[in-house]
Amino acid sequence: MSRPNFIKDMSLAPLGRRLIEAAEHEMPGLLATREKYAASKPLAGIRVCGSLHMTVQTAVLIDTLKALGADIRWCSCNIFSTVDAAAAYIAAQGIPVFAYKGETLEDYWNFTLETITFPGMKGPQQIVDDGGDVTLLLHKGFAAENDPSILDHAESEEERILAALVRRCLRERPGWFHQVVPEVVGVSEETTTGCNRLYSMMAEHRLLFPAVNVNQSVTKSKFDNLYGTRHSLLDGIVRATDVMIAGKTCVVCGFGDVGKGCVASLRGQGARVIVTEIDPICALQASMSGLEVRTLEECLPLADIYVTATGNCDIIKAHHMSQMKDQAIVCNIGHFDNEIDVAGLHAFPGVRHENIKPQVDKWIFPDNHCIILLAEGRLVNLGCAMGHPSFVMSNSFTNQTLAQLAIARREYTKVGVYVLPKILDEEVARLHLGKLNVHLTTLSPKQAAYIGVKVEGPYKSDDYRY
Numbered sequence: 001m002s003r004p005n006f007i008k009d010m011s012l013a014p015l016g017r018r019l020i021e022a023a024e025h026e027m028p029g030l031l032a033t034r035e036k037y038a039a040s041k042p043l044a045g046i047r048v049c050g051s052l053h054m055t056v057q058t059a060v061l062i063d064t065l066k067a068l069g070a071d072i073r074w075c076s077c078n079i080f081s082t083v084d085a086a087a088a089y090i091a092a093q094g095i096p097v098f099a100y101k102g103e104t105l106e107d108y109w110n111f112t113l114e115t116i117t118f119p120g121m122k123g124p125q126q127i128v129d130d131g132g133d134v135t136l137l138l139h140k141g142f143a144a145e146n147d148p149s150i151l152d153h154a155e156s157e158e159e160r161i162l163a164a165l166v167r168r169c170l171r172e173r174p175g176w177f178h179q180v181v182p183e184v185v186g187v188s189e190e191t192t193t194g195c196n197r198l199y200s201m202m203a204e205h206r207l208l209f210p211a212v213n214v215n216q217s218v219t220k221s222k223f224d225n226l227y228g229t230r231h232s233l234l235d236g237i238v239r240a241t242d243v244m245i246a247g248k249t250c251v252v253c254g255f256g257d258v259g260k261g262c263v264a265s266l267r268g269q270g271a272r273v274i275v276t277e278i279d280p281i282c283a284l285q286a287s288m289s290g291l292e293v294r295t296l297e298e299c300l301p302l303a304d305i306y307v308t309a310t311g312n313c314d315i316i317k318a319h320h321m322s323q324m325k326d327q328a329i330v331c332n333i334g335h336f337d338n339e340i341d342v343a344g345l346h347a348f349p350g351v352r353h354e355n356i357k358p359q360v361d362k363w364i365f366p367d368n369h370c371i372i373l374l375a376e377g378r379l380v381n382l383g384c385a386m387g388h389p390s391f392v393m394s395n396s397f398t399n400q401t402l403a404q405l406a407i408a409r410r411e412y413t414k415v416g417v418y419v420l421p422k423i424l425d426e427e428v429a430r431l432h433l434g435k436l437n438v439h440l441t442t443l444s445p446k447q448a449a450y451i452g453v454k455v456e457g458p459y460k461s462d463d464y465r466y
């Protein structure tokens with residue numbers, strides 16, 4: 001049933017190659033890891049599938065996993081996040097890849113299924129997941145083979161599409177999920193929301209294979225989520241709108257790692273930033289960083305730009321948007337598109353819609369005031385720009401590669417959610433210091449003994465918060 005690939009345009013492959021070569025210069029940790037393991041090929045013959053934004057940086061990760069010997073299939077984890085030139089570059093190497101910018105939801109889930117279906121109807125042995133959609137499909141298919149009635153409770157359009165796909169699988173490949181799930185050795189999960197899903201499944205005793213929480217590595221969440229966002233939020237808003245940020249009033253919903261990056265991004269431009277939070281600790285942090293902390297309702301008459309960064313649902317509802325200032329810009333940078341109630345916007349009585357350009361839409365309310373919605377409520381930095389820059393993704397993807405190697409070494413055999421050891425986290429950081437001309441101080445044995453660590457690290461306890 002499987003196709004060799006599904007991409008937009010193979011003629012973009014040379015452009016993809018040039019972009020990837022440029023990115024490699026900014027990805028020292030990932031390339032050093034590739035170099036270290038390329039000769040021994042520790043992933044030789046292992047079926048690895050990935051569902052992670054098919055960007056230029058992800059292409060460097062795929063090249064790395066390939067150099068380590070993996071048998072790879074890939075798709076994007078968002079309908080808008082593919083860089084078509086990067087997908088073409090991967091396809092041109094004969095790696096099955098299913099991704100184009102602007103996928104339909106049907107294509108998205110078909111591509112996820114294609115990605116987990118290796119030749120001979122085999123399933124993956126290892127998974128690189130971002131947001132958990134491969135993990136979800138495998139678990140949903142497995143559960144539906146036990147009890148197909150679980151597919152009757154779909155609430156959103158996307159859930160209905162996923163349920164229809166799984167029903168088709170039950171007809172066309174009966175028993176397939178029970179056949180392939182036991183062969184999954186582990187998944188490495190990239191993002192906060194995907195990890196939250198894993199912990200929920202674990203707590204409900206539903207998780208079927210071991211998982212590595214890559215997001216928990218300090219060199220992932222305290223870098224990608226923060227510094228990556230600080231760069232790419234602005235990139236997304238500016239490419240989409242060209243609006244001047246300086247002097248504007250901006251609202252950032254959620255002051256976690258991503259929210260902190262968003263605030264820094266907007267403040268760096270001279271915006272006045274207001275934060276909404278539900279957690280008193282994060283609210284106090286925001287306040288003591290000099291930010292106002294208000295409810296969303298209080299912000300509605302004031303704000304020009306809204307960014308959701310909570311990883312939670314129902315943050316900006318249609319009735320909120322109906323009360324915003326004329327031309328207010330609304331976007332989301334959290335993983336899923338349920339932070340902004342786009343379905344409610346479609347259903348709002350008397351609302352009109354005008355597409356300005358791809359991923360930029362004007363929604364006009366009956367009183368003729370409008371809001372500008374970016375990337376249809378999907379993550380703006382990948383929908384309207386190219387995602388985080390290479391250097392920060394090198395940190396994230398070095399962690400991903402180390403997690404895949406640990407899974408291949410069968411370091412995590414019991415079902416559970418694991419975190420990479422601190423010494424590896426420090427190693428990932430170390431691999432990036434040279435590029436920034438950082439000169440590290442070396443502990444003397446006396447100093448090391450005094451603070452109770454080894455000269456070579458790890459330098460902090462596992463619960464240190466950075």
Ligand SMILES: NC(=O)c1ccc[n+]([C@@H]2O[C@H](COP(=O)([O-])OP(=O)(O)OC[C@H]3O[C@@H](n4cnc5c(N)ncnc54)[C@H](O)[C@@H]3O)[C@@H](O)[C@H]2O)c1
Nearest residue numbers: 191192193254256257258276277278279310311312334335
């Ligand atoms: N777009 C990207 O490139 C990118 C990169 C990394 C992570 N993410 C995603 O961004 C989201 C946030 O990630 P994070 O690491 O910052 O998570 P986090 O848990 O550190 O932060 C989320 C914050 O939102 C707050 N929050 C929850 N519900 C809220 C509500 N109703 N109103 C206001 N605040 C609320 C929480 O208290 C928390 O402080 C996740 O979905 C994650 O997967 C996106």
